Amino acid sequence: MHLTRIRLRDFRNYERVEVELGPGLNVVAGANGAGKTNLLEGIYFGLTARSCRTSNEREMLRLGAEVARVELEVAAEDGMHALEVGLEPGQDKRIRVDGALAARGVDPPRPLVSVFLPDRLDLVKGAPAGRRAHLDRLVAALWPARGSTRAAYARALSQRNALIGRVRGGLAGEGLLDQWDTELARHGAELMADRAAAVELISPAFTARAGGLGLPEPGELRYAPRCKADDAEGIRDELAARRSGDIERGFTTHGPHRDDVALLHGGRLLRTLGSQGQQRVALLALLFAERDVLAARGTPPLMLLDDVMSELDSARRERLAALVGSEGQSVVTTTDTSHVPGADSGDVAVIVVAAGTTVQHPPPAARKAPRRAAQSEARA
Ligand SMILES: Nc1ncnc2c1ncn2[C@@H]1O[C@H](COP(=O)(O)OP(=O)(O)OP(=O)(O)O)[C@@H](O)[C@H]1O
Ligand SMILES: [Mg+2]
Structure with missing residues (x-):
């Protein structure tokens, strides 16, 4: 089971973005403050309906917005599923699975998730x-x-x-x-x-x-x-x-x-x-x-690894990159793609983030494994 797509609406510094994810290693690159951790948090929120960063959920709502929404597409053994979590302060979170409100106690089709954040x-x-x-x-x-x-x-x-x-x-x-x-x-x-x-x-x-x-x-x-x-x-x-x-x-x-x-x-x-x-x-x-x-x-589990390479020496970076690439799906953030061995090889999905917009490199269609064309709905 893996994620193929994520859409954020009014989540943190994202007004509206859509990102396509590959089944293996995905690298999210960008300057400090660009929105890399926000993107990871968005994925985590879409999967668990909780933040991996804060107990004050209002913080996830884009400043000035009234409702935040995260939509995920999940490729499971029985086909594709759509998960959606809506966050509106003062209301219960609304979780939809394939368009229908999720019943209490029913576990949606979603991968387990494991998260590394520096404060973890x-x-x-x-x-x-x-x-x-x-x-x-x-x-x-x-x-x-x-x-x-x-x-x-x-x-x-x-x-x-x-x-x-x-x-x-x-x-x-x-x-x-x-x-x-x-x-x-x-x-x-x-x-x-x-x-x-x-x-x-x-x-x-x-x-x-x-x-x-x-x-x-x-x-x-x-x-x-x-x-x-x-x-x-x-x-x-x-x-x-x-x-x-x-x-x-x-x-x-x-x-x-x-x-x-x-x-x-x-x-x-x-x-x-x-x-x-x-x-x-x-x-x-x-x-x-x-x-x-x-x-x-x-x-x-889907591995979400935030800023994990920055404080490792180059030998340990190599070992970690090999481990991350060895199996399963992962999303790794970095300020500099040269810190993630293999990120520039062309068959790794790189998502470049700047001020709440995203651009995918190379476009998923051009990657070695054939995938559907990307639609980046980046907005400034
Ligand atoms: N609710 C919000 N509404 C609008 N902007 C927000 C909100 N919460 C955080 N931000 C903005 O998001 C940006 C931080 O994003 P994020 O923490 O994802 O950065 P980053 O790319 O991980 O940076 P770093 O490399 O420093 O860790 C900041 O500019 C911050 O002001
Ligand atoms: Mg960060």
Whole structure:
């Protein structure tokens, strides 16, 4: 499954553009401030109905516009599909699949997406919460049926916390916590099993990709659960042992909501001891390790890589370009196409962005693989 076309209407600095994408590597080039990251964000928004950049969705609306719209064309095994997401402040987002409003809970035909933005380095160097959320998204991508475990755990956690508040205020007896300890431990054990399985699955690929991308010492991914036990009964005992402390502090201090995933390099934590370049390579290795595992299951994600080449040395750029070009679809932004090995070869789609307009080079029709003619609706 891959994207063939994207249309942006009143999205960020784009009034109205249409871009055709090739099935392999696509390069988006342009000066600082031209709109490269905006284009990636537009693709991400079209696929997920969320921003990969901001929690304030209004920012995506072009200044002065009232509705933003992203339309994507997806080539799937059963033919072409059209996805559309509309954003109008104060309204629910409107998602259409092949022209019809998408029903809640129905998954549209769309590729998985993996995104590298410079500020995603926080995944390596930031707090554990970001790594937990990322790991849980991987679990959902690997085993869609297990995606609900995280939400079930979160609900049990918030119920337990609410009850702790009531016990603390003298409004409920401590014994009522037994039931929530059992519930939390049950979902917690499932969540931990899924996380452990996902880390186990991608960790050899992470080590291989980290080495391939030039981390000098062995890279290692390690699940770091908070609980010592890994079964529901054991977790419940650990919760019970901490109950009085929890009541004193007013919340649940122990459990898988405190888990982490350690990224190591030569046995040292990259979070605290890695250089900026090593953290960048580790993040790329993680995203590509995930791609490896998903590709082996027939669902390689679309890779959106923003400004990934700028801080890599030339040897690492070559290795990354080879990896990006090896399989699946990707969109890579750069200020300078000479930073993306192979971009000037003629069979890579290059989209040049300037002040909210786009021009495609070479025109898709002239590329080696035959494709439909481009229609760039660039406007100043
Ligand atoms: N909602 C909006 N409406 C209009 N213009 C916007 C909006 N949001 C951002 N912009 C403009 O978009 C431009 C930035 O685009 P973007 O972040 O995509 O640049 P870029 O090409 O990625 O640059 P860099 O190489 O510096 O990362 C800025 O000029 C900014 O003012
Ligand atoms: Mg940018």
